[in-house]
Amino acid sequence: MFEIKNLKASLADEDKQILKGMNLSIGAGEVHAIMGPNGSGKSTMSYVAAGKGGYVVDEGEVLLNGANLLDMEPDERAAAGLFLAFQYPVEIPGVGNMTFLRTAVNAQRKMRGEEELNAAQFLKIVREKAKSLKIDADMLRRPVNVGFSGGEKKRNEILQMAMLEPKMCILDETDSGLDVDAMKLVAEGVNALRDGERSFLVITHYQRLLDHIKPDFVHIMADGKIIKTGGPELALEVENNGYADLLNEVA
Amino acid sequence: MGEAKFDNPTEALLARHNAPRKGSDWAERTRHAARERTLGMGAAGRRDEYWRYTNPTSLNAFETPDVEILQLEEVPVFDGVEKLLITFVDGVYSPELSDDLSGEGLEISTLEDALSADIHWASDVFGVLETNGQSPVNRPFAALNTALAGQGVVIRATGKVSKPVALRYCRENTTSDALIHHVIRVESGADLSILENGAGASRLNTVMEVDVADGGSFHHLRAQGRDHTRLAMTHIFARLGAESHFKSFTLTVNGRLTRNDVVIDIVGGNTKASVAGACLGDGDFLHDDTIFITHDAVNCESRQVFKKVLKNGATGVFQGKILVKTGAQKTDGYQISQALLLDDDSNFLAKPELEIYADDVACSHGSTCGAVDENSLFYLMSRGIPRAEAQNMMIVAFLDEAIQEIENEALAEDIRARLLGWAERHKG
Ligand SMILES: Nc1ncnc2c1ncn2[C@@H]1O[C@H](COP(=O)(O)OP(=O)(O)O)[C@@H](O)[C@H]1O
Ligand SMILES: [Mg+2]
Numbered sequence: 001m002f003e004i005k006n007l008k009a010s011l012a013d014e015d016k017q018i019l020k021g022m023n024l025s026i027g028a029g030e031v032h033a034i035m036g037p038n039g040s041g042k043s044t045m046s047y048v049a050a051g052k053g054g055y056v057v058d059e060g061e062v063l064l065n066g067a068n069l070l071d072m073e074p075d076e077r078a079a080a081g082l083f084l085a086f087q088y089p090v091e092i093p094g095v096g097n098m099t100f101l102r103t104a105v106n107a108q109r110k111m112r113g114e115e116e117l118n119a120a121q122f123l124k125i126v127r128e129k130a131k132s133l134k135i136d137a138d139m140l141r142r143p144v145n146v147g148f149s150g151g152e153k154k155r156n157e158i159l160q161m162a163m164l165e166p167k168m169c170i171l172d173e174t175d176s177g178l179d180v181d182a183m184k185l186v187a188e189g190v191n192a193l194r195d196g197e198r199s200f201l202v203i204t205h206y207q208r209l210l211d212h213i214k215p216d217f218v219h220i221m222a223d224g225k226i227i228k229t230g231g232p233e234l235a236l237e238v239e240n241n242g243y244a245d246l247l248n249e250v251a
Numbered sequence: 252m253g254e255a256k257f258d259n260p261t262e263a264l265l266a267r268h269n270a271p272r273k274g275s276d277w278a279e280r281t282r283h284a285a286r287e288r289t290l291g292m293g294a295a296g297r298r299d300e301y302w303r304y305t306n307p308t309s310l311n312a313f314e315t316p317d318v319e320i321l322q323l324e325e326v327p328v329f330d331g332v333e334k335l336l337i338t339f340v341d342g343v344y345s346p347e348l349s350d351d352l353s354g355e356g357l358e359i360s361t362l363e364d365a366l367s368a369d370i371h372w373a374s375d376v377f378g379v380l381e382t383n384g385q386s387p388v389n390r391p392f393a394a395l396n397t398a399l400a401g402q403g404v405v406i407r408a409t410g411k412v413s414k415p416v417a418l419r420y421c422r423e424n425t426t427s428d429a430l431i432h433h434v435i436r437v438e439s440g441a442d443l444s445i446l447e448n449g450a451g452a453s454r455l456n457t458v459m460e461v462d463v464a465d466g467g468s469f470h471h472l473r474a475q476g477r478d479h480t481r482l483a484m485t486h487i488f489a490r491l492g493a494e495s496h497f498k499s500f501t502l503t504v505n506g507r508l509t510r511n512d513v514v515i516d517i518v519g520g521n522t523k524a525s526v527a528g529a530c531l532g533d534g535d536f537l538h539d540d541t542i543f544i545t546h547d548a549v550n551c552e553s554r555q556v557f558k559k560v561l562k563n564g565a566t567g568v569f570q571g572k573i574l575v576k577t578g579a580q581k582t583d584g585y586q587i588s589q590a591l592l593l594d595d596d597s598n599f600l601a602k603p604e605l606e607i608y609a610d611d612v613a614c615s616h617g618s619t620c621g622a623v624d625e626n627s628l629f630y631l632m633s634r635g636i637p638r639a640e641a642q643n644m645m646i647v648a649f650l651d652e653a654i655q656e657i658e659n660e661a662l663a664e665d666i667r668a669r670l671l672g673w674a675e676r677h678k679g
Contacts, residue, residue, distance in 0.1 A: 095645075
């Protein structure tokens with residue numbers, strides 16, 4: 001379904017490789033978690049997969065249902081079914097959240113040759129989904145993420161994910177900075193999207209998110225690579241002992 | 252070719268326009284004085300402090316440029332609202348294309364008619380606000396306009412005017428060189444909206460003198476047409492009494508050269524003034540906003556909000572001044588000018604000025620210039636929005652602070668739609 005094959009990527013401005021041969025394979029309907037020390041390249045991996053500028057792919061492929069995402073523009077990757085919930089969602093003054101959501105949903109539908117949603121259809125769906133994420137009308141009216149609290153931004157990411165119904169969701173530290181209640185909301189939002197087909201890659205530092213979103217596999221990333229893969233117990237090990245032992249193991 | 256005939260460029264300026272129909276003595280005296288003023292100050296030149304960024308040569312030239320008339324399929328700007336429509340064709344009032352000159356809450360006539368009558372209030376405004384606006388900076392095109400303009404409207408708002416007065420400037424001749432002069436008085440407690448739309452002429456020179464009495468409200472919304480190579484030199488001279496409101500917004504797209512001067516004197520306390528503009532230029536485009544706001548009364552607020560989107564070598568100029576006189580305490584002055592440069596060829600020249608002689612004031616000003624934010628663009632694209640569309644969303648978002656200065660939501664939406672239309676036509 002989603003595969004990263006021997007991905008090597010560097011910063012465009014500096015001669016510095018961040019991803020150093022990353023491999024990952026996620027089947028349909030699976031939930032994978034990636035944990036790893038700060039600076040190991042987790043966000044870089046998600047940006048490179050989503051097509052952010054500023055990186056050069058030196059080698060490798062990122063495949064979604066067999067198609068190489070790296071050949072596509074970011075919007076095409078989204079239409080192909082990739083979604084990235086940003087670690088730091090971007091504030092966009094002047095663009096209404098609702099306008100943004102509707103433009104995005106319809107742009108994807110158009111690219112896929114589906115009929116666009118009219119205002120009424122869209123409103124009905126967005127209200128329903130926003131309600132379950134406790135996103136009020138005011139948040140929908142305001143400019144994208146402007147003046148949103150940390151938790152509101154993350155919930156807004158999940159709302160976008162719910163509206164766009166992607167095939168492959170990457171969540172980059174969606175739990176960071178959230179209190180327990182907000183984290184539960186986010187986890188419920190994610191779980192509501194689990195349908196046996198949709199796949200998830202959850203980047204996190206904390207076991208507690210994985211109590212709510214149960215992963216099938218846990219990967220440890222360090223220095224631009226996956227250094228260890230295991231079941232949910234691996235997350236517990238990190239929670240109890242940190243990364244030091246795991247890093248020493250490979251070294 | 253024509254220049255050689257004249258001793259100096261100022262005489263060429265005065266000679267290129269036909270004399271207007273003769274008015275009453277008072278009007279002719281005003282015109283004569285304006286003529287002398289024009290000769291006294293001389294034509295605008297690159298050495299003048301406020302013509303350093305914008306080259307006035309094409310405005311000064313004896314010859315009028317041949318400017319292709321843009322035939323538009325679209326509904327004219329502001330067409331959706333109920334209005335009193337007044338049409339000028341190549342700068343000449345067209346009764347056939349205009350509504351009857353009458354309306355609830357206002358007295359209205361053509362400039363020709365008003366200047367041949369003895370309208371007491373008009374003689375206190377016509378050429379008077381323009382003259383006040385000549386200091387400390389010369390504005391020869393305005394003096395020229397007062398001296399020679401024969402066309403325009405004269406409006407006195409006496410109450411709540413039921414619908415806006417819409418001035419539509421059409422073109423038929425590709426080499427028209429028009430002078431239009433409007434004289435407006437908003438009486439105490441009256442409320443008037445003026446809409447202006449269209450390029451108007453190959454080379455257009457307008458003056459609007461607006462005298463707002465205590466407690467009056469004036470709203471002005473303007474779209475300067477889309478004809479690509481037209482030239483425009485516009486002026487607004489406003490005098491604002493106590494507890495009055497003044498708002499002016501201008502949308503400019505295209506045009507080879509547009510210079511919009513706005514001179515506002517706040518003479519009564521507790522007054523609010525806002526001047527804003529959004530402009531979009533692609534290629535051979537120079538747009539210059541030159542704004543002077545003088546606070547000479549206590550507890551007044553003024554805002555200048557100007558946003559420019561530039562590409563393919565387009566140039567934006569902003570010269571904005573807030574002058575706070577001694578005694579104008581509790582002044583709240585805000586000024587922002589920003590340019591969004593869509594490529595490296597375009598440029599933005601800004602000269603923000605604050606001159607403050609009172610001690611208890613809050614004035615802020617800022618000027619920025621930059622490219623579309625890549626992070627925002629990526630965020631939008633990562634949700635499936637194609638690059639061009641995402642960039643257009645960013646353009647409209649960038650301009651939004653200026654659009655928000657428009658009070659009427661329906662008109663603001665019309666402007667937003669025009670901006671987006673332009674962005675779509677010029678995308679990539
Ligand atoms: N745009 C960038 N400019 C400079 N350094 C970067 C940039 N993006 C990532 N890096 C560097 O790449 C490494 C990996 O960062 P990141 O992917 O954010 O790690 P993680 O998400 O695992 O904490 C770090 O050393 C970081 O400083
Ligand atoms: Mg990170």
